[in-house]
Amino acid sequence: MQVYDDNYFMKQALREAQLAFDSGEVPVGAVVVADHQIIGRGHNSTEQLNDVTAHAEIIALTAASNYLQSKYLHRCTLYVTLEPCVMCAGALYWSQISRVVFGAQDDKRGFIRYGKDLLHPRTRLEFGVEMDACAHLLKAFFAQKR
Numbered sequence: 001m002q003v004y005d006d007n008y009f010m011k012q013a014l015r016e017a018q019l020a021f022d023s024g025e026v027p028v029g030a031v032v033v034a035d036h037q038i039i040g041r042g043h044n045s046t047e048q049l050n051d052v053t054a055h056a057e058i059i060a061l062t063a064a065s066n067y068l069q070s071k072y073l074h075r076c077t078l079y080v081t082l083e084p085c086v087m088c089a090g091a092l093y094w095s096q097i098s099r100v101v102f103g104a105q106d107d108k109r110g111f112i113r114y115g116k117d118l119l120h121p122r123t124r125l126e127f128g129v130e131m132d133a134c135a136h137l138l139k140a141f142f143a144q145k146r
Helices: 006-022 056-068 086-095 131-145
Strands: 029-034 037-043 076-082 099-104 124-127
Touching: 006 029, 006 037, 006 056, 006 076, 006 099, 006 131, 029 056, 037 056, 056 076, 056 086, 076 131, 099 131
Parallel strands: 076 099, 099 124
Antiparallel strands: 029 037, 029 076
């Protein structure tokens, strides 16, 4: 019997991150979940789409909004392999998503250094799920680039 918990859904986000890695993109992946079902997926596609806004989170949010036919993502959780940047935190704020779970921290570009209040006041934030696996994929990507 499959257990649909935070680790399961972060592993699904890691699958998305691997797709980005395989395409030469920074390996960040995201999934949006509602009622234990993935309703949106995305991975970084900035190079492929020649679009600086094509972050994993933005693509997953758009897919989830299309699925729900709503700009608001109440009762949804975003699982993302890397701490969102300020741009993505802004999109998360406007989506009013209920929960954000990320794996690896981003000390240079992550939004937390600017304050957790960049997220909607009702959004719960959790991190560290599958952190080692998320960080390992990112380190492998940048080691390959050097």
